[in-house]
Amino acid sequence: MKQSKAHVLFVAPAVVLMVVILIIPVFVAGALSFTDYGLGNPGFNWVGWKNYAAMLKFSSYHKMFSASMTYVFIVVPCSVALGLGAAMLISSLKIGGEIYKAIFFLPVMATLLAMAFAWEFTLDPIIGLANAFLSLGCREEWIYNLLTGAWMGLPPEESWYGRACAEGMPNWLGDKTYAMPSIAFIGIWQAFGFNMVLYLAGLTAINRDLYAAASMDGAGSAWERFRLVTWPMLGPTHVFVLTITSIRSFQVFDTVEALTKGGPSKSTYVMVYALFEKGIKQNLVGMGSAITMVFLGFVFLLTLTQVYFINKKVHYS
């Protein structure tokens, strides 16, 4: 029996596009990662696993992995928890919820690069708002006592705040101790609004009768109802939010490029910034491709985890 070939025609545009703009470039990058190719060079040499070995050998790449991991491990839990918290607070409001939604969602819509310049001024060690605000408390006694722990009888000079008051407020973006937390803080500020919107959608999808049933069954406190209904019913949302936030955190680039350029002493040298620096700025396309492959490996792993959980654990119907 002759089968119709129509289906081939229907899927062809999508498949062709995917192959041309996604699959082929990945394979090209994969191939290039085994070479010493540079853009504009007449030829290239196969160098085998040399680029990958470099990633294991040189400390600047170790710093790259550690910077990316630190960023992900700060931003993901904080922005997910804040997103869920904000969503639950907003959904419990009777009036004014729309205003809070708009305020929290603003950073998501704004161009991060433009916002980065605002943050640069805010975090500036001398003229910045952040330090001006923090040093207000140094002169106000009760705030000083509260923040230094003097009210608990601790010596105020030994606390972080006491030292900052005495020796000057930190250089948020220029000090390698604070650069990564500062970048991560901006990342959280930018990401949690998006998570909040996802959680709000998840919360509205919960059958209100389940809360009533939980109350009747003896869940007297809000915490009991959260544990029995809200948390498990948000299961599919959790998986989605965690995966999306992890992938987006791995992709962080614009704040680093605008504020720290990977420094100081490579403390914010995250993967995408590294591949930009190697592959584009220094024209080491082979090395850049190798970093790209490792980066794709991480993203692929995260996506697989998501698919696994969606299929196995949190699908209720």
Added chain:
Amino acid sequence: MSELQIRLKNVTKRFGATEVLGRVSLGISEGEFLTLLGPSGCGKTTILRIIAGLESPTDGEISLGGNIINTVRPCDRDLAMVFQTYALYPHLTVRQNLLTPLLLRNLTFMQRFPLIGRLFPGTRSKIVGLRRQVNAVADTLKIRHLLDRKPGQLSGGQQQRVALGRAMVRKPRAFLMDEPLSNLDAELRVHMRAELVKLHRNIGTTFIYVTHDQAEALTMSDRIAIVMDGRILQVGSPEEVYEAPGSLKVAEFVGSPKMNTLPGSLGEDGRVVCLGMTLRRQLKETGHGNLTIGLRPEHLQVQSAFTPDCFVGKLVHRENLGSDLFLHVALNNNDSQILVRANPEEVFPFSIGDEVWVGRVPGKAMVFGPDGGRLAFGGEPSLMEEAV
């Protein structure tokens, strides 16, 4: 019947400016099967939710076993509820669903804590006892084989049983049921009706049942409360509500197909005149203006010959339900239609368009005043008593 267990006194509920319930008073006896029957949006579910504690009344008093419970939290009222959507926890197995109310009530906060809860003394033996209770309820409801499944893997009828089981397992003081059968298919609904009545008879606990389906209300309840527009119009046994409705609204709402209503007036001799015919009985009180005469379809019959006190009309439509045949007759001297029940086994010579004569079963007509209130006939001690 024994003394009142649940009492509502002048309960009012307002959402903003809208009054959902207006001064509702109701007493429910221990072990009774009481149905709140009314059209959708009449406030019957709100009454149930107020009893459950899920809504608080704007005004009025609710008491349970003599204690006022207005401010008591739902979980401390010891009532159980079955929801229209079943509201089973989809992430838990049937066993865990049934176990949840027991765990929440019988274990302390620390004993319920994940993982370390098991380490506290007595937790293990307690859980074993609770599991035994779950198994007993599962046996009663014949859902033992479903205990390890998730609600999503069950059919509607099975979910319904699990929801019942979750309500039953902790032996509450009363069951509150919010249209529990409305999501089932017609056949299963009839079956579950009988099951619920049987269950009520076996466990003897109070059932408060909300429905808009009068067949459910009439077949299952000890008493029915008719709720309309946020008010309770009449409370009585199914027979009372059907045969002696207190008002036109109740009379029109209860009974399927609907009661026929015809305009009438008071004749000079104090007897009611309806479309030129005079009822044999006299009203107890006179002086009413426009009256409404209510005639149920089964109290009308097609006659083979013309008599002076019969309706004359044209047959416009016939509905055969197998056991009953309903005839729609357009009256000649009035632009209204009446519905007549006939026996399909009787050979029926009429066809659509024919002229038919419709007679009344004597003593069955009901008369309602201009305000919709039922008017009693003279010489009639109660509305229940049959008079000719």
